[in-house]
Amino acid sequence: MKFSFANPTAIHFGQGQISAIATAIPTDAKVLVVYGGGSIKKNGVYDQVVTSLANHQWEEFSGVEPNPTKETLDKAVAIVKERGIDFLLAVGGGSVIDGTKYIAAAAHYDGDGWDIMTGSHQVQSAVKLGAILTLPATGSESNSGAVVTRLATQDKLAFLSPHVYPQFAVLDPDSMKTLPERQLKNGLVDAWVHICEQYLTLPTGAMVQDGYAEALLKNLLILGADYDNNDDDAWRANLMWSANQALNGLIGTGVPQDWATHMIGHEITALYGVDHARSLAIVQPSLLRNQIDYKKAKLEQMGRNVFGIDGDDVATRTIDAIEAFYQSLGVATQLQDYGTTKENAIDAVVGQLQGHGFTKLGENQSIDLDVTRAILEKAVA
Incomplete structure (x- = not known):
């Protein structure tokens, strides 16, 4: 064995831990909350996020699909660039978190974000991000990888970058209660x-x-x-x-x-x-x-x-x-x-x-x- 290992993601695990984002995200940050189809508005997670971000300036982007697509994510990339977003909060399962990693990396790149997926552009920096996990499966909430699909060509590719490790991840098992x-x-x-x-x-x-x-x-x-x-x-x-x-x-x-x-x-x-x-x-x-x-x-x-x-x-x-x-x-x-x-x-x-x-x-x-x-x-x- 020969290796170097570091995992920089802080884990906030347990019931009620969504409140930790109030201090985990700097209050002077401009935050974009990224989520999927809206299930977080039915299970109470969204309301907890709103309460915890009471002292923050934030907006939201919804509609990230299972198997997130470049086509949808690029819309969020444009928002991040246009409005000076400097912190992303992914609220969802692995697809939302993967998609947010793509947004974070592509927002710091002037070219087509798909270059990141093909490896023709190596990520040099990314918007900071955190995650609230609602579906345990992929481990994306505390690793450096993401998988994204390009619908136009039916390509599904992955990228790895230490720049997209989440700053923190909230793992509250109560968020799983309404999962199918x-x-x-x-x-x-x-x-x-x-x-x-x-x-x-x-x-x-x-x-x-x-x-x-x-x-x-x-x-x-x-x-x-x-x-x-x-x-x-x-x-x-x-x-x-x-x-x-x-x-x-x-x-x-x-x-x-x-x-x-x-x-x-x-x-x-x-x-x-x-x-x-x-x-x-x-x-x-x-x-x-x-x-x-x-x-x-x-x-x-x-x-x-x-x-x-x-x-x-x-x-x-x-x-x-x-x-x-x-x-x-x-x-x-x-x-x-x-x-x-x-x-x-x-x-x-x-x-x-x-x-x-x-x-x-x-x-x-x-x-x-x-x-x-x-x-x-x-x-x-």
């Missing part, structure tokens, strides 16, 4: 795959990272098995904190990472509108079976330490257990509704990956376009 069942289950699956992308690679002897990843995976298994009690305060708090820890950078330090499931899943979402988490559940089991020779040792470790599997063929049974976990939540593990033939759907996904330059994926770079096609043959119904 689909979104809660998506949160479980999304957090699970985030952990796997950093853990299911190859043995490195990284005891802290492996042990912490296994503890988080066991948390999610317990929460999934106890899903009927999702209205319990402790259930909500444990999901919110587990999802945050899954992608705040700690378990991925100094170890190989995969992310092939995400790269393929992004294309499925961009093309067919599949929920992000559900695209991951579609891709991952087939990918793991295809890559079992590379991942066998870590699959066996996961089987023993997370699922309690012993005996023969542990790696294969572990993949089966992962797929059964998704299915126990009612989450499909094959792409079924794509409005065309299976062959055309596979061609479309592979074509998008090729167009984006994602021709060798995984920790071993062993997933080329032919291997991706073989994975999709099993993942597409």
Whole structure:
């Protein structure tokens, strides 16, 4: 292991913590509150934000979609530039927070913000931002990454920059109380795959990272098995904190990472509108079976330490257990509704990956376009 690790985001966790933004945001800042479709006005979060910003100058921008689009976000970028906004407050789930990171970076760039997503512009600075998390899943509230879609071309790309770490994140489990069942289950699956992308690679002897990843995976298994009690305060708090820890950078330090499931899943979402988490559940089991020779040792470790599997063929049974976990939540593990033939759907996904330059994926770079096609043959119904 050799790494440098720092996470600058201050976490305000627990019930009633939205009030912390009153002092976390400088009172002389010009604030833009960014949110999605308006659910925060139904669950009491918006009212708490208004109260907490009583001594601030602020305005709002709404309408950020699930899988936020460049087309919508660029409207907010224009507002930030025109009105001298110097602090952004994202109120929502990972999509709103990701979108706000794009706004923060693009507002400090004179060119087309999409240059940030393609990597032709490296972010040098960004508007300061904070986050109030309402949907635990992505960990975006305390990491440096964001994923944005360009509708015009059905491109879904990611960028990373230390300049878009939120200054703070508020994690109040009460904000989850009115979430639809689909979104809660998506949160479980999304957090699970985030952990796997950093853990299911190859043995490195990284005891802290492996042990912490296994503890988080066991948390999610317990929460999934106890899903009927999702209205319990402790259930909500444990999901919110587990999802945050899954992608705040700690378990991925100094170890190989995969992310092939995400790269393929992004294309499925961009093309067919599949929920992000559900695209991951579609891709991952087939990918793991295809890559079992590379991942066998870590699959066996996961089987023993997370699922309690012993005996023969542990790696294969572990993949089966992962797929059964998704299915126990009612989450499909094959792409079924794509409005065309299976062959055309596979061609479309592979074509998008090729167009984006994602021709060798995984920790071993062993997933080329032919291997991706073989994975999709099993993942597409």
